[in-house]
Amino acid sequence: MTRLSDDNLSGSILFEKPPSSAWKMRRRFLRRLLWTRKTGGIGMLIVLALIVVALGAGVLAPYDPADQDLTQRYKPPSETHLLGTDNFGRDLLCRIIWGARISLQVGVMAVAISLLVGGALGLTAGYVGGVVDQVICSVVETLMAFPFLLLALTIITVLGPGMFNIMLAIGLASVPMFARVLRAELLSAREKDYVVAATCVGASHGRIVFKHIIPNVMSSMIVLMTTRVATAVLTESSLSFLGLGIRPPTPSWGVMVAEGRAFLERAPWIALIPGAVVLVTVLGFSLLGDSLRDALDVRMR
Amino acid sequence: MRYVVRRLLFLFPTLFGMLVVVFMLLHITPGDPVEMLLDTDREFIPQEQIDAIRKDLGLDRPLHEQFIRYVGKVIQGDLGNSYRSKRPVLEHVKLNMVQTAHLALAGIFMSILIGIPAGIISAVKPNTIIDYVTLTISMIGLCAPTFWLGILALYVFAFQLKVFPMMGDGTGGGPLAILRHLALPATVIGAHSAALLGRLTRSSMLDALNQDYIRTAHSKGLSSRVVVVRHALRNAAIPVTAAAGTMFAYLLTGSVVVEMVFSRKGLGWLMVTAINGRDFPLVQGLILVFGSIIILSNLVTDLVIGAIDPRVSHD
Numbered sequence: 001m002t003r004l005s006d007d008n009l010s011g012s013i014l015f016e017k018p019p020s021s022a023w024k025m026r027r028r029f030l031r032r033l034l035w036t037r038k039t040g041g042i043g044m045l046i047v048l049a050l051i052v053v054a055l056g057a058g059v060l061a062p063y064d065p066a067d068q069d070l071t072q073r074y075k076p077p078s079e080t081h082l083l084g085t086d087n088f089g090r091d092l093l094c095r096i097i098w099g100a101r102i103s104l105q106v107g108v109m110a111v112a113i114s115l116l117v118g119g120a121l122g123l124t125a126g127y128v129g130g131v132v133d134q135v136i137c138s139v140v141e142t143l144m145a146f147p148f149l150l151l152a153l154t155i156i157t158v159l160g161p162g163m164f165n166i167m168l169a170i171g172l173a174s175v176p177m178f179a180r181v182l183r184a185e186l187l188s189a190r191e192k193d194y195v196v197a198a199t200c201v202g203a204s205h206g207r208i209v210f211k212h213i214i215p216n217v218m219s220s221m222i223v224l225m226t227t228r229v230a231t232a233v234l235t236e237s238s239l240s241f242l243g244l245g246i247r248p249p250t251p252s253w254g255v256m257v258a259e260g261r262a263f264l265e266r267a268p269w270i271a272l273i274p275g276a277v278v279l280v281t282v283l284g285f286s287l288l289g290d291s292l293r294d295a296l297d298v299r300m301r
Numbered sequence: 302m303r304y305v306v307r308r309l310l311f312l313f314p315t316l317f318g319m320l321v322v323v324f325m326l327l328h329i330t331p332g333d334p335v336e337m338l339l340d341t342d343r344e345f346i347p348q349e350q351i352d353a354i355r356k357d358l359g360l361d362r363p364l365h366e367q368f369i370r371y372v373g374k375v376i377q378g379d380l381g382n383s384y385r386s387k388r389p390v391l392e393h394v395k396l397n398m399v400q401t402a403h404l405a406l407a408g409i410f411m412s413i414l415i416g417i418p419a420g421i422i423s424a425v426k427p428n429t430i431i432d433y434v435t436l437t438i439s440m441i442g443l444c445a446p447t448f449w450l451g452i453l454a455l456y457v458f459a460f461q462l463k464v465f466p467m468m469g470d471g472t473g474g475g476p477l478a479i480l481r482h483l484a485l486p487a488t489v490i491g492a493h494s495a496a497l498l499g500r501l502t503r504s505s506m507l508d509a510l511n512q513d514y515i516r517t518a519h520s521k522g523l524s525s526r527v528v529v530v531r532h533a534l535r536n537a538a539i540p541v542t543a544a545a546g547t548m549f550a551y552l553l554t555g556s557v558v559v560e561m562v563f564s565r566k567g568l569g570w571l572m573v574t575a576i577n578g579r580d581f582p583l584v585q586g587l588i589l590v591f592g593s594i595i596i597l598s599n600l601v602t603d604l605v606i607g608a609i610d611p612r613v614s615h616d
Binding site: 138139142143146147148149150153156157158230234237238241242243244254257261265268271272275276278279282283286287 | 329554561592
């Protein structure tokens with residue numbers, strides 16, 4: 001049948017029934033992710049739909065998001081404007097579609113920043129140990145005592161509003177979390193036999209970290225990243241709503257709610273629909289993250 | 302006792318770290334403080350005057366000296382003056398504190414009122430319709446953006462049903478008016494914590510209900526109500542209390558959003574106005590106030606846990 005790789009062999013003889021191929025293993029994983037808890041399927045569906053919408057915004061959106069038509073202001077949802085129009089006569093659906101791109105961009109970039117900075121800090125602390133570990137740990141512990149939004153607000157005060165700054169602020173505010181989880185994962189991975197074995201045969205530090213440790217902390221990183229995208233999207237929309245994040249006329253969902261607030265009595269859809277979209281997005285990433293945690297069997301704290 | 306001392310000692314690095322961050326805030330933000338204070342371009346001010354103000358503020362000293370001076374002032378309760386109003390920051394904080402305190406306390410009340418009973422019901426009848434409904438609602442509560450919940454509540458209860466007032470805080474209208482104005486914002490700010498509390502209560506109750514002592518209590522003939530309340534709930538209370546500190550912190554930062562939605566002039570509203578107006582001393586002061594409250598509430602939670610759970614203080 002299929003050729004067994006070394007990893008498979010060692011695992012198969014000693015422990016459980018061997019998955020006969022990597023493909024089968026993947027299929028088993030997917031089934032666990034999507035079926036064991038149905039919510040995982042729902043989360044996956046929402047996230048995939050968002051990615052498609054964000055990537056295809058230019059094709060999917062029926063009108064230009066900045067196109068103002070002052071004769072078509074405050075129109076309720078209808079056939080020509082599926083979700084209605086706002087106070088400038090802009091099509092709400094188009095703005096929400098383009099908003100998906102903004103939200104995901106901020107979410108993914110912010111998480112990438114926290115992974116890069118937090119990952120570097122956590123790996124250094126866990127691998128080097130000693131004084132370096134103590135210093136990094138105490139800084140991280142101190143920062144973890146403060147709520148996420150307060151950290152993000154502090155950073156935004158220094159940087160000022162704007163799309164790039166908001167990514168940076170949300171990303172940096174998540175750094176302590178990433179550093180802590182990666183350090184803990186690394187410490188447990190370092191004790192494992194395969195790392196000890198690699199050290200014994202004289203593998204370099206770089207080889208041990210990148211070839212042996214990182215692949216083994218991947219699953220907890222994937223779970224953490226998925227749930228942190230949810231937090232990042234939520235925080236971006238909150239900050240933009242407060243006027244401290246993305247500025248109008250960029251179609252961020254938070255900005256749209258803030259703008260629609262003044263017309264709540266006359267045209268409630270302007271504020272209520274974009275907010276509901278934020279809810280669905282956050283729900284999607286959270287459900288996916290929770291199911292990934294179960295399917296990958298990750299235990300965090 | 303050793304646990305209490307150790308926990309109190311941990312207070313100092315945290316407070317110190319916060320002071321460093323807040324102090325650096327003023328020094329890494331772009332813009333000259335002197336210029337901000339005078340509200341005019343510096344070309345119109347004679348150099349001697351600028352130097353005099355600099356010296357007065359201590360800006361000509363080395364950074365570590367400035368930091369020591371700053372810490373000394375903070376300890377004496379001097380948080381500097383606002384750039385905009387020129388009044389002491391502490392005065393602003395005192396003025397707006399009441400609103401946020403009302404909101405936070407009412408929020409805690411609402412989250413306990415909703416969260417804990419929901420969690421208990423879910424745990425006592427797991428995997429039933431009522432459990433699924435509670436879980437779904439709590440998931441939505443966890444994911445819904447607070448600003449949207451606030452606006453939705455305004456739309457439904459203030460615009461459509463007209464049961465609650467739309468904006469303001471009801472000061473001057475007596476306690477009843479204050480409560481009426483608090484109802485919506487308190488529910489909105491407490492929604493997230495209620496959801497969290499519900500899930501936490503459910504899982505820790507399920508844990509507790511599976512223990513041997515519950516079976517013993519049942520078999521010695523106690524009614525199931527007594528078993529649930531006196532045996533399970535008491536043990537389930539520990540993890541729930543442990544999360545109280547985090548929840549309180551979340552509630553406090555939630556005030557930033559909720560006060561903007563409901564136009565309540567509290568600390569969160571002050572914070573957003575200060576950041577927008579680049580009023581750095583005010584922002585600094587508010588971060589210190591928020592941070593200190595959070596550090597203190599974490600401390601109180603840990604001490605309470607140490608008191609009710611003998612396992613914690615012995616290791």
